[in-house]
Amino acid sequence: MAVFGVTFASLGFLTPRLAHLYAIFVVLGIVGNGTTQMGYSRAVSTWFDRRRGLALALVMAGVGTGAMLFPPVAQALIAGYGWRNAYLVLGALVLVLGLPLTAVFVRERPSGSVARRTGMTLAQGLRSRAFRILVATLFLSSISMNGAITHLSPLLTDRGVPAANAALAASMLGLASFFGRLITGFLLDRFFGPRVGFCLCALAAGGILILARAGSSRPGVVAAVLIGLGVGAEADLTPYLLTRYFGLRAFSTLYGFTWTAYAVAGAIGPVWMGKTFDATGSYESLLTLLSATTLGAAGLLLWLPRYPRAWMTGKPASK
Numbered sequence: 001m002a003v004f005g006v007t008f009a010s011l012g013f014l015t016p017r018l019a020h021l022y023a024i025f026v027v028l029g030i031v032g033n034g035t036t037q038m039g040y041s042r043a044v045s046t047w048f049d050r051r052r053g054l055a056l057a058l059v060m061a062g063v064g065t066g067a068m069l070f071p072p073v074a075q076a077l078i079a080g081y082g083w084r085n086a087y088l089v090l091g092a093l094v095l096v097l098g099l100p101l102t103a104v105f106v107r108e109r110p111s112g113s114v115a116r117r118t119g120m121t122l123a124q125g126l127r128s129r130a131f132r133i134l135v136a137t138l139f140l141s142s143i144s145m146n147g148a149i150t151h152l153s154p155l156l157t158d159r160g161v162p163a164a165n166a167a168l169a170a171s172m173l174g175l176a177s178f179f180g181r182l183i184t185g186f187l188l189d190r191f192f193g194p195r196v197g198f199c200l201c202a203l204a205a206g207g208i209l210i211l212a213r214a215g216s217s218r219p220g221v222v223a224a225v226l227i228g229l230g231v232g233a234e235a236d237l238t239p240y241l242l243t244r245y246f247g248l249r250a251f252s253t254l255y256g257f258t259w260t261a262y263a264v265a266g267a268i269g270p271v272w273m274g275k276t277f278d279a280t281g282s283y284e285s286l287l288t289l290l291s292a293t294t295l296g297a298a299g300l301l302l303w304l305p306r307y308p309r310a311w312m313t314g315k316p317a318s319k
Helices: 002-013 016-037 043-047 052-081 083-103 110-119 121-128 129-150 152-158 161-189 194-214 219-244 251-280 282-302
Strands: none
Touching: 002 016, 002 043, 002 129, 016 219, 043 052, 043 219, 043 251, 052 083, 052 161, 052 219, 121 251, 129 152, 129 194, 129 219, 129 251, 129 282, 152 161, 161 194, 161 219, 194 219, 194 282, 219 251, 251 282
């Protein structure tokens, strides 16, 4: 948190050298993951068991709230004080607000020490069928959803949708993602997680298919909402299922592997979409394929077994 805040504020002193810009973003990329839900999920999981889904969902919702609130705040700072001062202020906010809040409140539950030592080892987790299914699901859905999200606005405007309506669709996607996190957390505490994931991932597949054929504002907004629900579900589902299948012993490292798979796929999807459009002048065929891919990823979740009981600290919602 401290390195992130200082590095982000240092963008206010950016020089004309491109290498300087790259160096700052390399540092931000390295430490930034620790300031997201990945850095808090283990601590949260030690405090909650029966309502772990909702607890993780609230953490994810914080990420979504920041994504909605800070862009207009940043724009207002840039308009009023210039971009250099905006970076200084935003970096200072991380240090003044984020750092003390994290230091004071983020800690693992003392009585959860037994739970922290139980679960699969890293090697056992990496070899398990459940982990391979989770990684494959994340990889396939990330390619599809991130590709669709990145090209949502240009796709709609290319088809004659006014820019303001395309922006509305993008905003609705963010809002749906926010509520998708909360809805998913609520459902995970009451139903078998893979089935919850299948339903919400299937909705996202439907949204991508609608987007493939969207020629006006209304189907574009509907597609954005469905994709947003899937994105929100994916963010909440991954850490929840990792704790249920593998315990907390190697949770953070396993989460890091799934996060990497998600990020690599998230980089492939938008580039693939862009190259396809440049080559064919259309997004439709690839989006149709990606819709089927997302539905296949949803189907993989149904291959996951029942939750192991060996390291449960309570009785989770199951089948």
